[in-house]
Amino acid sequence: EAQVTQNPRYLITVTGKKLTVTCSQNMNHEYMSWYRQDPGLGLRQIYYSMNVEVTDKGDVPEGYKVSRKEKRNFPLILESPSPNQTSLYFCASSLTTQTGELFFGEGSRLTVL
Amino acid sequence: AQSVTQLGSHVSVSEGALVLLRCNYSSSVPPYLFWYVQYPNQGLQLLLKYTTGATLVKGINGFEAEFKKSETSFHLTKPSAHMSDAAEYFCAVSLTGGFKTIFGAGTRLFVKA
8 A cells, every 4th residue: 555654643752852753655756755734834844855865955944854865764853852843744755746746644743842 | 935825724614515715826937736635633635736737627525626827726616515524625836846835724624514
């Protein structure tokens, strides 16, 4: 089954404790992206990746890091989480960047205390 | 800069009534346009998309949208609402040659019995 898998789905952590949200897709998509969803703001792009070892900032990259060492994986790293990073995070992938459909994971709800 | 505006954060209709969710975009170049739906505790999934060609686009679950360049709009409609249509709907735009998809803030659809 074609899917994007994120882990963990739910996480409560404390300020400053490094965490990683993993994302993996099995569709051989070149393009992957991370979004955060906040009430009233829709989805905002954090980082995206055009291919292995090619990443770039989205609209809200501060406080986040990513890596793309393999085509299927695109982890999101919060080196020192802060309460304003409490949000619902989505990983998405696509065959192409423009006309292609974005396939989303089920989301990871992160709470930073 | 491109942007997406969804009019109405909440829309309530009766079962069997017309569904109309409004979306306007701003873009300096011809955009690709999308509608996504998000059911509770799930990721987003594509309802329909406009890239080129016919301006009336049909999607899944009986939804359709019409691209009106002169009005810079891409409103989503369904002739008869069903209880299962209750969800949050996101309009999105992607530019030709771009590497990001911009999402609107979302419209939550309530369907009353």
